[in-house]
Amino acid sequence: MSIKLYDLVGKDHSRPFSPHCWKVKMALAHKGLSFETIPTPFTAIPAVEEGASKIIPVIRDGDTIVSDSFAIALYLEHTYPHRPTLFGGEGGEAMARFIERWSFLTVHPFIATSALMDIYERLKPVDQAHFRKTREARFNKPLEEVPVGRDNRLETFRANLAPLRTMLGDQPFIGGATPLFCDYIVFGALQWARVISPYGFLAGDDPVDAWFQRCLQLHEGLGASVPAAA
Amino acid sequence: MSIKLYDLVGKDHSRPFSPHCWKVKMALAHKGLSFETIPTPFTAIPAVEEGASKIIPVIRDGDTIVSDSFAIALYLEHTYPHRPTLFGGEGGEAMARFIERWSFLTVHPFIATSALMDIYERLKPVDQAHFRKTREARFNKPLEEVPVGRDNRLETFRANLAPLRTMLGDQPFIGGATPLFCDYIVFGALQWARVISPYGFLAGDDPVDAWFQRCLQLHEGLGASVPAAA
Numbered sequence: 304m305s306i307k308l309y310d311l312v313g314k315d316h317s318r319p320f321s322p323h324c325w326k327v328k329m330a331l332a333h334k335g336l337s338f339e340t341i342p343t344p345f346t347a348i349p350a351v352e353e354g355a356s357k358i359i360p361v362i363r364d365g366d367t368i369v370s371d372s373f374a375i376a377l378y379l380e381h382t383y384p385h386r387p388t389l390f391g392g393e394g395g396e397a398m399a400r401f402i403e404r405w406s407f408l409t410v411h412p413f414i415a416t417s418a419l420m421d422i423y424e425r426l427k428p429v430d431q432a433h434f435r436k437t438r439e440a441r442f443n444k445p446l447e448e449v450p451v452g453r454d455n456r457l458e459t460f461r462a463n464l465a466p467l468r469t470m471l472g473d474q475p476f477i478g479g480a481t482p483l484f485c486d487y488i489v490f491g492a493l494q495w496a497r498v499i500s501p502y503g504f505l506a507g508d509d510p511v512d513a514w515f516q517r518c519l520q521l522h523e524g525l526g527a528s529v530p531a532a533a
Numbered sequence: 534m535s536i537k538l539y540d541l542v543g544k545d546h547s548r549p550f551s552p553h554c555w556k557v558k559m560a561l562a563h564k565g566l567s568f569e570t571i572p573t574p575f576t577a578i579p580a581v582e583e584g585a586s587k588i589i590p591v592i593r594d595g596d597t598i599v600s601d602s603f604a605i606a607l608y609l610e611h612t613y614p615h616r617p618t619l620f621g622g623e624g625g626e627a628m629a630r631f632i633e634r635w636s637f638l639t640v641h642p643f644i645a646t647s648a649l650m651d652i653y654e655r656l657k658p659v660d661q662a663h664f665r666k667t668r669e670a671r672f673n674k675p676l677e678e679v680p681v682g683r684d685n686r687l688e689t690f691r692a693n694l695a696p697l698r699t700m701l702g703d704q705p706f707i708g709g710a711t712p713l714f715c716d717y718i719v720f721g722a723l724q725w726a727r728v729i730s731p732y733g734f735l736a737g738d739d740p741v742d743a744w745f746q747r748c749l750q751l752h753e754g755l756g757a758s759v760p761a762a763a
Contacts, residue, residue, distance in 0.1 A: 388624065390622075391624020391627065392622015394618070394620045394621020394625020394626075394708060394713050394715075395627075396621075396709065397707065397708050397709030398624070398628035400700050400703055401631075401696060402628060404695075404699050407696075408696050465638050466631060466639070467631070470633075477628065478628070479623060479626065483628075485627075
């Protein structure tokens with residue numbers, strides 16, 4: 304029986320965009336597990352698995368329900384230990400937490416603010432209303448004002464990727480010679496940007512972009528199967 | 534036969550300060566390997582092991598000479614696989630590279646510039662001359678001007694530690710429940726600051742400082758055995 308993944312979508316169900324759901328899709332594919340995605344708009348999240356979680360991703364694997372992308376990755380690692388590892392050992396499980404924090408604090412904020420209207424425009428009206436209300440409360444300003452000045456912050460965003468960029472001079476993936484969940488953590492953020500926004504977050508000559516392109520081709524091109532936003 | 538470690542010192546041989554040498558000392562202690570340190574001023578580095586390396590740390594283990602702290606940690610891990618692991622598996626070896634890059638690009642620059650005169654003042658005259666020449670070339674300004682304005686940059690330095698700070702809410706060490714080499718990477722930088730400079734880099738109520746204090750007590754208080762700079 305395949306695993307069910309509740310996957311965040313807007314108007315177009317073929318363009319799921321949540322960074323955290325992308326992490327889980329890559330993790331499921333990495334483990335070689337069959338899964339089906341259930342397109343889930345923002346306002347449908349409270350009804351997922353009878354209110355199992357306030358956030359998605361949520362997976363159902365038989366009778367087991369797990370939410371939170373990192374918890375799901377750990378669940379998959381320990382439930383399917385004989386399939387390809389997502390962490391490469393206990394040290395990797397711990398250090399992936401650091402990379403998650405780095406990604407969340409360094410990569411996410413600029414995308415979340417810069418792509419805010421791009422996300423909004425790709426939602427159904429009922430989800431737009433929810434999104435406007437929750438995001439205006441979070442940013443304490445009208446939705447339309449949040450991305451203003453993103454061009455001025457772009458250089459800093461790119462500069463802040465330096466730890467990843469220089470590390471890629473040593474090895475092709477954060478996980479080493481081959482990707483691990485730590486790669487999918489950062490990939491998820493950049494795939495979110497790619498799927499939801501036509502804005503040019505990465506420069507084409509950036510080694511980070513070369514790594515991102517490699518990740519798009521993994522697992523029979525799972526990431527690339529959704530075209531970039533136009 | 535114990536391992537020899539060439540350890541960077543200034544005037545006071547009992548206060549070795551190199552961040553990279555501290556990483557190696559912690560790694561040697563973690564592995565439970567006996568080692569002796571050979572106090573090595575800047576201008577003595579070219580003569581270490583007949584010019585084996587332009588930088589220290591350098592270790593000699595029997596007939597094997599290894600330089601570069603990360604290479605030394607990998608050497609110890611693979612030469613002494615039955616002693617406590619420094620990486621917790623292959624994934625940890627790869628991800629520790631990312632943490633090294635993050636530490637080098639996020640933690641080191643502010644310490645290197647802010648503590649520059651503190652280092653200089655603690656060197657012998659012959660090393661001072663070498664240090665002034667190489668650092669003035671690197672920073673392209675007189676040594677005395679480099680730390681100017683450090684108070685204005687302190688808040689940003691502390692803010693940039695956020696990935697480590699928030700991760701410490703999930704687990705006591707970067708390596709998880711117990712420390713790994715990834716902890717020693719960041720510890721080395723902060724121990725460098727602590728040993729060489731009385732400047733207050735960390736706030737006393739910062740979870741990063743609590744973690745640093747835990748690291749100071751590891752391995753029978755190896756780090757704490759050198760008092761903080763006064």
